[in-house]
Amino acid sequence: MQPEKKDKMTFKEEIQRRRTFGIISHPDAGKTTLTEKLLLYGGAIHVAGAVKSNKIKKTATSDFMEIEKQRGISVATSVMGFEYNGYKINILDTPGHQDFAEDTYRTLTAVDSVIIVIDAAKGVEAQTRKLMEVCRMRNTPVIVFVNKMDRPSRDPFDILDEIEEELKIEVRPLSWPIGNGTDFKGVYNLHEENLYLFHPNKQTIEEGISLKLSDSKLEEEIGESLAGTLREELELVTGVYPEFRKDEYLAGKLAPVFFGSALNNFGVRELLHCFLEIAPSPRPSHAEEREVKPDEEKFSGFVFKIHANMDPNHRNRIAFVKICSGHFKRNTNYKHVRLGKLMKFSSPTAFMAEKKSIIDEAFPGDIIGIPDSGNFKIGDSLSEGENLNFKGLPSFSPELFRYIENADPMKSKQLAKGIDQLMDEGVAQLFVSQFNGRKIIGTVGALQFEVIQYRLLHEYGASCRYEPINLYKACWIESQDSAELEDFKKRKHQYMAKDKFGRDVFLADSAYMLDMARENYKNIRFHFTSEF
Numbered sequence: 001m002q003p004e005k006k007d008k009m010t011f012k013e014e015i016q017r018r019r020t021f022g023i024i025s026h027p028d029a030g031k032t033t034l035t036e037k038l039l040l041y042g043g044a045i046h047v048a049g050a051v052k053s054n055k056i057k058k059t060a061t062s063d064f065m066e067i068e069k070q071r072g073i074s075v076a077t078s079v080m081g082f083e084y085n086g087y088k089i090n091i092l093d094t095p096g097h098q099d100f101a102e103d104t105y106r107t108l109t110a111v112d113s114v115i116i117v118i119d120a121a122k123g124v125e126a127q128t129r130k131l132m133e134v135c136r137m138r139n140t141p142v143i144v145f146v147n148k149m150d151r152p153s154r155d156p157f158d159i160l161d162e163i164e165e166e167l168k169i170e171v172r173p174l175s176w177p178i179g180n181g182t183d184f185k186g187v188y189n190l191h192e193e194n195l196y197l198f199h200p201n202k203q204t205i206e207e208g209i210s211l212k213l214s215d216s217k218l219e220e221e222i223g224e225s226l227a228g229t230l231r232e233e234l235e236l237v238t239g240v241y242p243e244f245r246k247d248e249y250l251a252g253k254l255a256p257v258f259f260g261s262a263l264n265n266f267g268v269r270e271l272l273h274c275f276l277e278i279a280p281s282p283r284p285s286h287a288e289e290r291e292v293k294p295d296e297e298k299f300s301g302f303v304f305k306i307h308a309n310m311d312p313n314h315r316n317r318i319a320f321v322k323i324c325s326g327h328f329k330r331n332t333n334y335k336h337v338r339l340g341k342l343m344k345f346s347s348p349t350a351f352m353a354e355k356k357s358i359i360d361e362a363f364p365g366d367i368i369g370i371p372d373s374g375n376f377k378i379g380d381s382l383s384e385g386e387n388l389n390f391k392g393l394p395s396f397s398p399e400l401f402r403y404i405e406n407a408d409p410m411k412s413k414q415l416a417k418g419i420d421q422l423m424d425e426g427v428a429q430l431f432v433s434q435f436n437g438r439k440i441i442g443t444v445g446a447l448q449f450e451v452i453q454y455r456l457l458h459e460y461g462a463s464c465r466y467e468p469i470n471l472y473k474a475c476w477i478e479s480q481d482s483a484e485l486e487d488f489k490k491r492k493h494q495y496m497a498k499d500k501f502g503r504d505v506f507l508a509d510s511a512y513m514l515d516m517a518r519e520n521y522k523n524i525r526f527h528f529t530s531e532f
């Protein structure tokens with residue numbers, strides 16, 4: 001179904017035409033390049049090279065300015081909205097750098113589907129595997145794009161096997177490559193029964209040649225030998241892989257796979273068209289209280305990302321709100337559920353390509369940016385009065401820990417405030433040891449420690465120093481058996497801490513210690529995400 005272009009659209013049509021998704025990949029697989037090509041289709045940008053990679057490159061460990069500059073770029077590309085063929089497409093950017101994985105996990109809670117980019121020579125890489133786990137947790141529909149076919153690639157069957165095995169999802173190729181590297185001739189689109197020929201260095205987009213596999217024209221186009229191979233391979237494809245079924249894709253069980261070359265803009269349009277046809281419009285969101293459907297009349301949404309302003313003189317932040325239901329309007333009173341107070345937003349922004357502009361209204365699936373001076377935390381909900389607390393924004397068990405200490409006694413207030421706000425932004429997690437009262441910062445990546453120190457100094461005028469602490473993992477604990485829980489907390493007093501919300505956290509100093517604790521306390525559950 002292609003949404004008709006009309007001047008005035010109904011609320012339901014506005015929802016139907018929205019596609020909010022994320023592109024995920026291991027760094028260097030081609031996410032930025034693919035994003036850029038998609039934006040070019042939408043006319044959102046006009047030249048290649050306009051989209052900056054949000055890659056945080058760890059050049060020198062102390063290159064803070066570089067981190068800041070790159071953080072700035074990632075604000076601009078956090079959300080890229082554009083119109084194409086009557087659809088409103090919102091691409092949510094996800095940092096590829098593993099130190100920022102938590103940011104990516106949270107962004108994935110705000111998308112309705114994802115496109116995974118895989119390098120045809122490297123196959124499934126570590127970061128892809130991790131991100132796919134998050135998609136699986138939420139049954140997010142996934143389309144795979146196998147990129148860089150213009151370079152020497154692995155056997156397509158091999159790649160598909162690896163995707164199935166490593167990403168634990170059934171696959172169904174909807175296009176099939178003919179050769180690779182310098183012998184890459186193009187793809188056969190099984191979905192449309194079209195042949196697309198590849199001309200390196202020629203970025204004009206050609207129509208596919210409509211051609212049944214049995215047609216002898218195939219030989220004319222790609223030669224006898226390749227035509228023979230293609231027929232054989234496709235026979236195997238049809239025999240081995242299940243029929244493509246949209247319902248299975250939507251349930252997150254089956255991933256259609258496309259082959260192409262983002263850099264050459266080859267296979268991208270077919271990917272986009274199939275995506276628009278099958279990818280879901282905004283899906284229901286889960287609040288603790290109930291399921292919220294996008295077409296409900298009343299507005300609701302949640303904050304999944306907070307970004308500090310780049311200007312150190314204004315400590316303003318932008319809270320990114322995903323609209324879950326209803327029609328959002330500017331200058332209207334909405335309830336900040338956690339604070340229980342009404343708030344009005346006079347300058348909410350939308351993100352169209354790299355431009356930010358103030359908007360008057362927004363619909364489910366859209367992301368709006370709200371200027372914030374410290375009212376929001378990640379996971380906060382907004383509504384028209386109902387108490388809704390959206391789920392799916394857990395904190396993940398950090399893997400690196402350090403004590404954080406005040407290095408300037410005159411600035412202890414600033415430090416406390418800075419730490420508090422940075423934790424609200426989800427930069428890292430703060431635990432307070434129940435044993436000695438010291439503050440412990442836990443992060444997913446090493447880079448965050450530098451970011452925190454730098455930002456405390458530059459945005460809050462506070463200085464901190466770190467001291468080592470030997471910890472293996474932090475996990476949230478709970479039990480129905482309160483006597484056992486109390487006993488555990490007493491015995492492990494030295495290893496107990498509270499998180500920001502006052503929840504009990506067990507800080508294990510080794511894998512062995514954690515195993516023993518689980519062994520000896522059968523009624524206690526140890527959680528590695530804060531939402532259980």
Ligand code: GDP
Pocket residue numbers: 025026027028029030031032033034053055096147148149150151260261262263264
């Ligand atoms: P990201 O880290 O996933 O965002 O990857 P980029 O989009 O920045 O791409 C990484 C590198 O691969 C860049 O040098 C791109 O020019 C290159 N690249 C991307 N797509 C292709 C492709 O289809 N073919 C070839 N040969 N190179 C590509």
